[in-house]
Amino acid sequence: MSPRHTPWAEAAADFAIGLGPIPEADWLEGGEADPAARKDALMATHRDLVWAETPGSRAAQAQVLAMVEAATGRAAERPDLPPLYAASRLVADDLVLMQRSDAWRVGALSLSAPTFFSAEQVIGRSLAELHGPVPGFAERFGKRVERIFDGLRDGLVLQRRNWTLVNTDDLFTPRPAPIRARIGQIGPGEAGEALFLRVERQTLRRAPGGAGVVFTIRVWRDPLASLAGDAARLAAFAAAWRQATPAFRAYKGLAPYDALVEGFLRAAGE
Ligand code: HEM
Numbered sequence: 001m002s003p004r005h006t007p008w009a010e011a012a013a014d015f016a017i018g019l020g021p022i023p024e025a026d027w028l029e030g031g032e033a034d035p036a037a038r039k040d041a042l043m044a045t046h047r048d049l050v051w052a053e054t055p056g057s058r059a060a061q062a063q064v065l066a067m068v069e070a071a072t073g074r075a076a077e078r079p080d081l082p083p084l085y086a087a088s089r090l091v092a093d094d095l096v097l098m099q100r101s102d103a104w105r106v107g108a109l110s111l112s113a114p115t116f117f118s119a120e121q122v123i124g125r126s127l128a129e130l131h132g133p134v135p136g137f138a139e140r141f142g143k144r145v146e147r148i149f150d151g152l153r154d155g156l157v158l159q160r161r162n163w164t165l166v167n168t169d170d171l172f173t174p175r176p177a178p179i180r181a182r183i184g185q186i187g188p189g190e191a192g193e194a195l196f197l198r199v200e201r202q203t204l205r206r207a208p209g210g211a212g213v214v215f216t217i218r219v220w221r222d223p224l225a226s227l228a229g230d231a232a233r234l235a236a237f238a239a240a241w242r243q244a245t246p247a248f249r250a251y252k253g254l255a256p257y258d259a260l261v262e263g264f265l266r267a268a269g270e
C-alpha cells in the first residue's frame with residue numbers, strides 16, 4: 001500500500017510549524033474499527049503512561065467530547081469515564097486538551113500512540129516546556145505557536161504532519177531505548193520490512209466557547225519497502241533523508257539507521 005501521508009516529500013527535512021487550514025469535515029480521518037479496545041487495553045496495563053488530567057479540566061473535557069460526538073455521529077459509550085477519555089475511545093486519534101492559564105498548558109490527555117513521551121511526563125506542561133528538547137523551538141517557533149493558539153476561532157481546523165524513521169510498527173512507543181537497542185539485529189537485506197516511516201498527522205481546533213483547544217495526534221506507519229516501485233516517491237524520500245539538517249537528524253536519532261537506509265536506497269535504484 002502507498003503511504004497516505006508523505007510529509008518528507010513536501011519540505012526539506014528540518015523542523016517546521018507547518019500548520020495549515022483544512023475543511024472542518026476532514027478533522028478526523030477515522031478508519032480504525034475498534035479504537036476503544038486498543039486504548040482500554042493500554043489503560044489497564046499502563047494507565048499513567050496513556051492518561052492524565054488536571055483538576056478542574058472536566059468541563060473543558062466535556063466540550064471536547066461534544067465536538068467528537070458531533071464529528072463522528074456517535075455518542076460516548078461510557079459516559080461514566082472522564083469525558084476526554086470517553087471521547088478518545090470513539091476515535092483512532094490521541095486527544096490532548098490544552099488550556100490557557102499563565103500559558104497554554106496540557107489540561108488532560110489520552111495518549112495511546114506516543115512517539116517517545118508519556119502522559120505523566122507532559123501533564124500540566126506549557127507549550128514552551130513541552131518543546132524544550134526540540135532544537136531551536138523557543139527561538140524560531142515559540143511565540144508564533146502561542147499566537148496561533150490564541151487566534152483559533154470556532155470552525156477553523158489546522159493540520160500539520162511530521163515524520164521520523166523507527167525499527168518498529170508498534171503504535172505504543174513511550175520510550176526509544178528498547179527499540180533502538182534492537183537496531184543491530186536487522187540484517188542489511190531486511191531494512192525494507194524492518195524499518196518504518198512513522199508519520200504523525202496532528203490537528204488543532206478550539207473547543208466551542210473557548211474553554212480550551214484540542215490537539216489530535218494520529219500515527220501512520222509504512223514499511224520502508226512501501227517506497228519501492230514509485231521512482232518519484234523513492235527519490236523524494238532519498239532527498240529528505242540525505243538533506244536532513246544535522247539538528248533534525250540528531251534529535252530524531254537517525255544516524256544508527258544510516259547504513260540500513262542507504263543500503264535499501266541503493267538496492268532500490270537511488
Ligand atoms: C500545534 C502546534 C505545535 C507545533 C507547531 C509543534 C511543533 C513541534 C515540533 C517541530 C516538534 C519536533 C518534532 C516534529 O518535527 O514534530 C514537536 C515535538 C513535540 N511536541 Fe509539539 N508542536 C505543537 C503542539 C504540541 C502540543 C499541543 C503538544 C502537547 C502534548 C506537543 C507536544 C510535543 C512533544 C511531547 C514533543 C516531543 C518533545 C520531546 O522530544 O521530548 N506539541 N512539536
